[in-house]
Amino acid sequence: MKITGLETFCLAYQMPYPLTYPRGEYQSREAVLVKVHTDDPDIFGWGEAAMWGGPWATTTTVLEQQIQPLIVGHDPRRPEYLWEKVYQETYYHGRKGILLSCLSAVDIALWDILGKATGEPVWRLLGGFARPLRAYASSGYYRRDYSINDLAEDVAKARSTGYRGYKMKVGNIASAVHAGVLDETPHRVSIARDLARVRAARDALGGDLDLMCDATTSLDARTAMTYADEFERIGVRWFEEPTQPENIAGCAELARRTRIPIAGFETETNKFNFAAMMDAGAIQMVQPDVIQVGGITEARKIAAYAQMRHLGFSSKNYSTAVSLAACLNLLYALPNADYFECDMDPSPWREEFLRAPLFTFDGGMVEPFERPGLGLDIDEAALSAWRVSQ
Structure with a gap:
């Protein structure tokens, strides 16, 4: 061939x-x-x-x-x-x-x-650990005409749907590390207001499910420590991308100062950079993006190194059904993966160009499938609704 x-x-x-x-x-x-x-x-x-x-x-x-x-x-x-x-x-x-x-x-x-x-399905070729994955809802952005109560309602809705956790954005503050050049970003809030959003989400989710917070590489280490101190009291499962990935020393110092696991970095690429972060103790939940880090081949090596260091592994999932399928197959194959991110924001690409659903969602869990390859059955004609010329 x-x-x-x-x-x-x-x-x-x-x-x-x-x-x-x-x-x-x-x-x-x-x-x-x-x-x-x-x-x-x-x-x-x-x-x-x-x-x-x-x-x-x-x-x-x-x-x-x-x-x-x-x-x-x-x-x-x-x-x-x-x-x-x-x-x-x-x-x-x-x-x-x-x-x-x-x-x-x-x-x-x-x-x-x-x-x-x-x-054979890709997950079996990769090792076939085949553990069902806990699914968590991922959204919680800042939005126009979107109050803290609206956020709480969406979190409660995710709980009632059966998701095992919820991830939300934080860090949209005036002292964000890039605010000086991205000064037109709307909805900047105070740290106190941001933490009020997190408390509301925690109350809506309940104490038995996991709440994750994602700062999208926006904080310096000291400001991230302010968040982490309060996250310990609120009960946050992990603090995702609190600093920029280049700030390994600052992120490692943060990790030493808090009991909240640090997750990251979907914005980083290649196994060498992830090994450096793990060696420094900067991350405890290793979380690349399979469509950015170098694909399945590179991501599974990062996952293996994470396993050697007794660290959990997950993968960003915030794009189309193809990204979703790659993420699922990788996670199904691993012994140190048990969480699957489910993007909740508007998108037709998770299922509308598929002839058959990629996975079943039952009781907050997603189960391995037996379809060969990535498990995708794509209707190319359906893609024309969103296809653009370069």
């Missing part, structure tokens, strides 16, 4: 209302899907590249002009080899950033192909 080429799908969706977090406000969702073709017309693979607001053209150019020539003609059933080939042949201008995001998409698609070629 040989790779014959790849195809990119640029998608855009306008949400019914804007969402705000400490780095800005947005109302558009954007995504780049990748379809890797083989000389067997019945076997192809789907992947996704993180692009998060960058121009589609930069991502598609890297995929089509940089990575595609490096993989065409090769056996797609060798994802480990092709990952290393692309990484080493782009080493001097790659290693992080957009190159790793694009390599993530191709790597995920290759695992999808390998699963289809063998008739």
Whole structure:
């Protein structure tokens, strides 16, 4: 079997209302899907590249002009080899950033192909631990005309739906580390007001379920300590991305000063950077983004190193069904993963272009499936509703 080429799908969706977090406000969702073709017309693979607001053209150019020539003609059933080939042949201008995001998409698609070629789900090929995952709802942004009571109602709704936890945004304060240049971000609040939001969410969720707080890399270490001190009293399960990932020393000092586990960093890429954070004691819940960190091949190595250090592992899940499928397959394979993030914000891409649901949700748990590959059955015609030209 040989790779014959790849195809990119640029998608855009306008949400019914804007969402705000400490780095800005947005109302558009954007995504780049990748379809890797083989000389067997019945076997192809789907992947996704993180692009998060960058121009589609930069991502598609890297995929089509940089990575595609490096993989065409090769056996797609060798994802480990092709990952290393692309990484080493782009080493001097790659290693992080957009190159790793694009390599993530191709790597995920290759695992999808390998699963289809063998008739097995990817999670089984990765080790097949096969533990059902606890699902938590993820939302809690700052919004226009959205009060603390409105937030509490949404948290209570997630509880009644059966989710095992809830994650919300924090850190949209005037002293955010990037506020000086992102000064037009709306809904800045005081720390006292922010903590009032967290208390309201905790009361609505109840004391028996987990509440997580995500500062999206927005705080200096000392300000993060102020939050963490109060999070201990409130009862927060983990404090996600409190500092910028480059601030390893500050994040490690925070981790030493609090009993709240520090989670991160979805904005970081490659195993070497994650190893440095783990070695420093900066994170206790290891949480990359599979479509940004380097794909399944890189993420499972990070997970293995986390297991060696007796650390939990999870993965960001906040994009399309392709990202969701990659995340699920990875987490199902691991002994140190038990939590699955369920994006609750407006998006048609979690299920509307699928011919069959990707997973079942029962009692707050998601169960492994037996479909080959990533388990996706994508209706390409349905993608046309959101597809845009570069």
